Amino acid sequence: MVSVFLQFQTNIEEIKKTHLITKSLILPTPSIIDTSNVLRSCIVLTVSALDHLIHELTIVGMKEIFNGIRTATSKYEKHQISLAFYHGISQTPPVISFETELREKLGWQTFQRPNKIKEAISLFHSVQLWQQVSISLGSTEANIKNQLNLIVDRRNMIAHEADIEPIYKTKRNISDYDVEVSIDFIEKLGTTIYNLVK
Secondary structure, X not given: OHHHHHHHHHHHHHHHXXXXXXXXXXXXXXXXXXXXXXXXXXXXHHHHHHHHHHHHHHHHHHHHHHOOOOOOOHHXXXXXXXXXXXXXXXXXXXXXXXXXXXXXXXXXXXXXXXXXXXXXXXXXXXXXXXXXXXXXXXXXXXXXXHHHHHHHHHHHHHHHHOOEEOOOOXXXXXXXXXXXXXXXXXXXXXXXXXXXXX
16 A cells, blocks of 8 residues: 555645746736646646545555455445456456456546545445544544535536636636645645555
């Protein structure tokens, strides 16, 4: 699991460097160069980093259960496996067939919203996720979930609506502060989740 977390840290550091682009440019106002889309990309990439972390932790955790390294959860025991998996284990090592199966089943899902993240973690760990996250971060479950949902909502506005406000048909405002808060929160959240389940 360490390599999964190191990749998350690398992803976050790359996003921080991308964010620095907007801070390093000294542009006249009004400028012909609009750097707000760099800020928007940082929001999208930040949520993507969290999503990737949860996917990879889940796959590694479930493989550890499969290999007898980790105790199975009730959710793991109810996880459905395709007949293709059983066919595959006669041709490749079982753990490789199992990982392929997991990537096919989980790959299309998003693990960004609080309930979806909790569902993914429960496939390999029995932690009371949001209760423990709230203790670690010194906040309430409701506040943490709300902040995550707001960041994911903004990501969706950017990714699916070009961040255009539907009534006035103008781009929504975005600031360095919005990005800094989002990156900081997601970095702390991802680190906390990793430390709870590693």
